[in-house]
Each structure stands twice: as C-alpha cells, then as structure tokens.
Amino acid sequence: MNAPVVQLRDASFGYAGAAVVSGVSFAVRPGEVVAVLGPNGSGKSTVMKGILGLNDQLSGVLELFGEPAGQLRSRSRIGYVPQRHTLSTSVRATVREIVEVGRLPLRPWWRRATDADRAAVDAALAEVGLFDLAGSDVSTLSGGQQRRVLIARALAGEPEILVMDEPTAGVDTASQQVLAEVLRRLAASGVTMIIVTHELEALRGVVSRIVEISHGQLTFDGVPAEWARFQARRIAAVSANGHHHPSDHEPHGARAPYGLGPLDSRANPVGGQHD
Amino acid sequence: MIDMLRQPFMVHALVAALLVGAAAPAVGVFLVQRRLSLIGDGLGHVALAGVAIGVLTRQQPTITALVAAAAAAVVVEFIRVRGHTNADVALAVMFYGGIALGVVLFAKASSADGMSIEQYLFGSILTTGADQLWQFALLAVVAVGATTIFRKRLFAVANDEEWARAAGLPVVATNLALSALTAVTVVMSMRIIGLLLISALMILPNATGQLLGRSFRTTTLWAVIVGCVCGFIGVASSWQFDTPPGGTTVLAAVVVFLVASMVHTASTVARVRAARRSGHPHEHHDGCGHDAVLHDDHVDYVHDGHRHTAAGVEEHR
Structure with a gap:
C-alpha cells in the first residue's frame, strides 16, 4: 500500500499549551479524498490547522510525506485553501495576481517569475474555470468565485495534497454545484484532499473516506457506506434510549444527518478500515 | 516657472519632492492593504522625539530619528502580533509619548541651536542642504528599491497572512521589513513634507490609485505617478505663490483624489446606463x-x- 501523505498517531493540537483535540489517529493515503466532519467547535479545524503547522502540536506524532512534520522543508507541498474569505480586499487585485502568489514559496526572493510559473498559474486558473476572469478584480467576484480563486492559488503551487476548510460553506446552491464539480474534477485527476466540511451532501461522489471529530476526539473513521450505517445505528440507539441530544450529533438540528444514501453508491478505492 | 530651475536650491527641492512623491505611496500601498493607514502618522510622532534627541546631543537628527522610528515600528508590529486587547491604547501611549517628548526636548535644544520644531513638523524643503538631500536620496532608493523587489512577497503576506504562514513564506521577516521601510519613509520625508503630513502622502495617492487602476500593479503605479505630480505641484507652487511646499503637496493630493473620485463616479454611472440600454445589463x-x-x-x-x-x-x- 502507498505510504501515507499525512499520518497522525495519538496526536494532540491546541493553542498556547491547551489541547483542543487529543489522541487523534488517522492516515491519508495518496489519491484519497477525506472529509473531516464534526459540529462547530468540535476541533475539526484545529486538526486541520495542526496539519498545516498553524497551531501547536502538543503530543503524539504528525508525519507529512513519511517524515516528521518539523522536518518538512517545503511547506508548499501542502496546498491550503482557507475557509472564510481571508483575502484582504482593501486594495484592488486581479484574480491572476492572487493566484500568482501561490508560486512565490517555490522560488527564492531574487528570482523573477519564469514561463513555468506563468504556465502553472494558467493551468490552475483553467482547472477551477476562472481562465476567462483572470483579469477581473477579485472584490467584484461572487463568494463562490472567490473560493475558486483560493483553490487556484493553492493549485498554482503544485501541491501534493490540498487541505480545504469548508470550501462550500456560505455560498449559494448554484455556486456549490460549480465548486463540487471543480472538486470532482480534481479528485478524478488523482489529487489527494482533506476537506473539512459541514456539508457532506454538496460533496456527493467526491469523498472517498469520512473522519468525524467530536468533542476533541476522533469518533468515526471509515468509508461513506459505513458512515451511513453508523449514523443509522446512532439514531436508533438514541431513540431506543429515549434520550435525544440533537446538538451532539446534528449540527443542523432538524436536518437529516449528513445526507444518507447517495454516498453509498460510490465504490471506495482504498478499502475499509484504517489505522 | 523656468526661472525656478535656474536656482540650485529649487532644483534640490524638486528632486527631494519627486523622491518622496515616489517612495511614500510605494510603501504606503502595503499599509493601506493591511489596514494600517495611520501607522505612518504615529511613527512620525515618535520620530520627532528622535529628532529632538539628535539636536540636543548634537548628533545627526536624521540618524536619531531613524532609530526612534524604526524602534517604534518594531514595537507596533510586536503589539499587533501579540493580538493584545488594548493594542490601540498601547499605540496611543507610545505615539503621544513620542511627540510630547519631542516637544519638551526641542524646547530645551532650540534655545541653543536656533533649530525650529516647525521645520520638522511641517517640512522646510527650501532650507534643506545638499548634504541632507543625499541622505534622503539614499533612503528613497532603499524604499523604492525594496518595495519593487519584494512587491509580490509584501503583497502576499499583506493579502492573506494565515495562508502565507501555511505556505512557508517568511511572514514575520516580511512584516518587519515593511515596518522598517515605513520608518525610513517617514524619516526621509520629515524635512520635505513634515512629520505631521507625511502619512497623507503615503495614503492619499493610493486612494486615487485605487480609482484609476484595475490591478494591484497598475494601482500602485498610478499612486506613484500621482505622488510625484503632487510633489512637483507643491514645490512649483512654493516658488510661484510662496506657499509652504509640504502643505501644498498634500492639498494637491486631496484635490487630485476628489477630482478622480468624481470622474470615477460619473464613468460608473455612464457604464451602468450604457449596459441598461444595450438590453444585456446582467453580468x-x-x-x-x-x-x-x-x-x-x-x-x-x-x-x-x-x-x-x-x-x-x-x-x-
């Protein structure tokens, strides 16, 4: 089996010495698309930021590309797509100017952009369907289009894995469809992805594995079909006991838990259990 | 107007104004981007204390001001990174402490030296000697050169700091470099525009540039052009109408901004009307x-x- 791109073993992450998540173990192998689920405040973003080196790893093991995370020389091997619209729009900037930034970590400060840099930027813009808007001011774009700009910026660095924080959150349905199409396109071309999300339904057919973080712990790790059964069992258990805590497992209250059914149809290329 | 160029001190003044006109907006655009537009003003306050110390101890005021402004700039960056809840109060203490110290020390120094605090607060380009001009020219080359070479990196970090950190860009070093460049710009401009007015020349041409350009590159270019034009207007008007160059330069920047925003509004309205007429208004x-x-x-x-x-x-x- 391929060596994992990301490997967590009993890892704890947090801020200023206080752990937010602890004892998390899972691995992401090349070509996998892993959805990280969990209610708000569950610690799923903390795990993601831990992988990105944006917070403190307090214990356990984090290996990236088979080596301890601290020894990773080039952080641009991980392409980060931030959640909220972190782009500062206080000054004008074109889509191309933002995406070009994705190439900067790859070259020393004294070297100018080469043809290879420009070709990578073109390819990234085309991949997310923004080639015809390369010259537009990003602040004039819709929320969904800006998300695609952020994906293109990450892709421009030609990363070996994409880490996305809520790529479909807060955008309308039509934009979600385009974003899901972009993610499907990336998944089909074998791009490894970790997608932190609330909206599994929007990623139907893209996700090959699901990891759930709840109350700072890993509570599920398996393929979408297993997830559906797990959710069904969870609901049955809750109804049988007569105790119902919707807030524990259903962040959207009355909404069906993470969209049953449709995800079952996709065959999982990697296989069942993971460490 | 041509007579002006026959006077060596006017040529000096013109060169100095063009240097500041180019450097201030080139550095200022990143302050606008990081929403730190008024930082230059605060550093100017602290630089005054540096000038006064220089005058009092008979050191080069340019050097002591540079040290004071750079130290203040590093402290600002440190306070910002710490994310302290009372950050703005801490900045106020430092900035007002700086200007008050400057005023007090100057009062002690000027009785002996005949130096006037106004020369630094509002600029006195026409009394700037050739030796000081060389210092300012050097600082201007540093400011414009560094913002040109590091433009994309400064842009990247100011645009999305979290992403830059995740991607492994040197975020702290880049922010400190911008702080140092801001201090350099404030100090080189103090005799030309004045410590109380320099922030205006870092910000206003960029406000105009935002209206004229369509990309980060062209908006910055426009800002530098506007800065140089306003610097020229300031010096030329001081020759023609005997107005103070620093104040006139900033007034010119204000007028250019107001005219540009009116033209911009008018052209936007015209474009919307044209789109409506074409029967395809929807983008x-x-x-x-x-x-x-x-x-x-x-x-x-x-x-x-x-x-x-x-x-x-x-x-x-």
Missing part, C-alpha cells in the same frame, strides 16, 4: 440565478437558450 457570476456549467477552463451560464461566459462573450467557445 453573470455563480449564483446570479442562471444555471452555471463548469466547462473546460471557464464557467458558462445558461440563459435564454444560449450560453454565456462570465466575461460576456456571446459565442460559446
């Missing part, structure tokens, strides 16, 4: 109500039985 984007289809390298919008790209190309490629 497509995701979620505009039309079905969006990811197609090859762009997104098409299905609309009245035909497809559009966001760029508005009628024919489907």
Whole structure:
C-alpha cells in the first residue's frame, strides 16, 4: 500500500499549551479524498490547522510525506485553501495576481517569475474555470468565485495534497454545484484532499473516506457506506434510549444527518478500515 | 516657472519632492492593504522625539530619528502580533509619548541651536542642504528599491497572512521589513513634507490609485505617478505663490483624489446606463440565478437558450 501523505498517531493540537483535540489517529493515503466532519467547535479545524503547522502540536506524532512534520522543508507541498474569505480586499487585485502568489514559496526572493510559473498559474486558473476572469478584480467576484480563486492559488503551487476548510460553506446552491464539480474534477485527476466540511451532501461522489471529530476526539473513521450505517445505528440507539441530544450529533438540528444514501453508491478505492 | 530651475536650491527641492512623491505611496500601498493607514502618522510622532534627541546631543537628527522610528515600528508590529486587547491604547501611549517628548526636548535644544520644531513638523524643503538631500536620496532608493523587489512577497503576506504562514513564506521577516521601510519613509520625508503630513502622502495617492487602476500593479503605479505630480505641484507652487511646499503637496493630493473620485463616479454611472440600454445589463457570476456549467477552463451560464461566459462573450467557445 502507498505510504501515507499525512499520518497522525495519538496526536494532540491546541493553542498556547491547551489541547483542543487529543489522541487523534488517522492516515491519508495518496489519491484519497477525506472529509473531516464534526459540529462547530468540535476541533475539526484545529486538526486541520495542526496539519498545516498553524497551531501547536502538543503530543503524539504528525508525519507529512513519511517524515516528521518539523522536518518538512517545503511547506508548499501542502496546498491550503482557507475557509472564510481571508483575502484582504482593501486594495484592488486581479484574480491572476492572487493566484500568482501561490508560486512565490517555490522560488527564492531574487528570482523573477519564469514561463513555468506563468504556465502553472494558467493551468490552475483553467482547472477551477476562472481562465476567462483572470483579469477581473477579485472584490467584484461572487463568494463562490472567490473560493475558486483560493483553490487556484493553492493549485498554482503544485501541491501534493490540498487541505480545504469548508470550501462550500456560505455560498449559494448554484455556486456549490460549480465548486463540487471543480472538486470532482480534481479528485478524478488523482489529487489527494482533506476537506473539512459541514456539508457532506454538496460533496456527493467526491469523498472517498469520512473522519468525524467530536468533542476533541476522533469518533468515526471509515468509508461513506459505513458512515451511513453508523449514523443509522446512532439514531436508533438514541431513540431506543429515549434520550435525544440533537446538538451532539446534528449540527443542523432538524436536518437529516449528513445526507444518507447517495454516498453509498460510490465504490471506495482504498478499502475499509484504517489505522 | 523656468526661472525656478535656474536656482540650485529649487532644483534640490524638486528632486527631494519627486523622491518622496515616489517612495511614500510605494510603501504606503502595503499599509493601506493591511489596514494600517495611520501607522505612518504615529511613527512620525515618535520620530520627532528622535529628532529632538539628535539636536540636543548634537548628533545627526536624521540618524536619531531613524532609530526612534524604526524602534517604534518594531514595537507596533510586536503589539499587533501579540493580538493584545488594548493594542490601540498601547499605540496611543507610545505615539503621544513620542511627540510630547519631542516637544519638551526641542524646547530645551532650540534655545541653543536656533533649530525650529516647525521645520520638522511641517517640512522646510527650501532650507534643506545638499548634504541632507543625499541622505534622503539614499533612503528613497532603499524604499523604492525594496518595495519593487519584494512587491509580490509584501503583497502576499499583506493579502492573506494565515495562508502565507501555511505556505512557508517568511511572514514575520516580511512584516518587519515593511515596518522598517515605513520608518525610513517617514524619516526621509520629515524635512520635505513634515512629520505631521507625511502619512497623507503615503495614503492619499493610493486612494486615487485605487480609482484609476484595475490591478494591484497598475494601482500602485498610478499612486506613484500621482505622488510625484503632487510633489512637483507643491514645490512649483512654493516658488510661484510662496506657499509652504509640504502643505501644498498634500492639498494637491486631496484635490487630485476628489477630482478622480468624481470622474470615477460619473464613468460608473455612464457604464451602468450604457449596459441598461444595450438590453444585456446582467453580468453573470455563480449564483446570479442562471444555471452555471463548469466547462473546460471557464464557467458558462445558461440563459435564454444560449450560453454565456462570465466575461460576456456571446459565442460559446
């Protein structure tokens, strides 16, 4: 089996010495698309930021590309797509100017952009369907289009894995469809992805594995079909006991838990259990 | 007007004004981007204390001011990174402490030296000697050179600091470099524009540039052009109408901004009207109500039985 791109073993992450998540173990192998689920405040973003080196790893093991995370020389091997619209729009900037930034970590400060840099930027813009808007001011774009700009910026660095924080959150349905199409396109071309999300339904057919973080712990790790059964069992258990805590497992209250059914149809290329 | 160029001190003044006119907006654009527009003003306050210390101890005021402003700039960056809840109060203490110290020390020094605090607060370009001009020219070359070479990195970090950290860009070093450049710009401008007015020349031409340019590159270029033009106007008007150059330069920057924003508003209104007349007022984007289809390298919008790209190309490629 391929060596994992990301490997967590009993890892704890947090801020200023206080752990937010602890004892998390899972691995992401090349070509996998892993959805990280969990209610708000569950610690799923903390795990993601831990992988990105944006917070403190307090214990356990984090290996990236088979080596301890601290020894990773080039952080641009991980392409980060931030959640909220972190782009500062206080000054004008074109889509191309933002995406070009994705190439900067790859070259020393004294070297100018080469043809290879420009070709990578073109390819990234085309991949997310923004080639015809390369010259537009990003602040004039819709929320969904800006998300695609952020994906293109990450892709421009030609990363070996994409880490996305809520790529479909807060955008309308039509934009979600385009974003899901972009993610499907990336998944089909074998791009490894970790997608932190609330909206599994929007990623139907893209996700090959699901990891759930709840109350700072890993509570599920398996393929979408297993997830559906797990959710069904969870609901049955809750109804049988007569105790119902919707807030524990259903962040959207009355909404069906993470969209049953449709995800079952996709065959999982990697296989069942993971460490 | 031509007589002006026959006077060596006016040529000096003109060169100095053009240097500041180019350097201040080139550095200032990153302050605007990071929403730290007024930082230059605060550093100017602290620089005054540096000048006074220089005058009092008979050191080069340019050097002591540079040290004071740079130290203040590093402290500002440190306070910002710490994310302290009372950050703005801490800054106020430092900035007002700086200007008050400057005023007190100056009062002690000027009785002996005949130096006037106004020369630094509001600029006195015409009394600037050739030796000081060389210092300012050097600082201007540093400021413009560094912002040109590091433009993309400064842009990247100011645009999205969290992403820059995740991607492994040297975020702290880049921010400290911008702080140092801001201090350099404040100090080189203090005799030309004045410590109380320099922030205006870092920000106003950029406000105009935002209206004139369409990309970060062109907006910055416009800002530098506007800065140089205003510097020229300031010096020329001081020759022609005997006005103080620093104040006139900033007034020119204000007028240029007001004219540009009126022209900008008028052209936006005209464009909207033209679009309405053409019968195709709608600019497509995701979620505009039309079905969006990811197609090859762009997104098409299905609309009245035909497809559009966001760029508005009628024919489907």
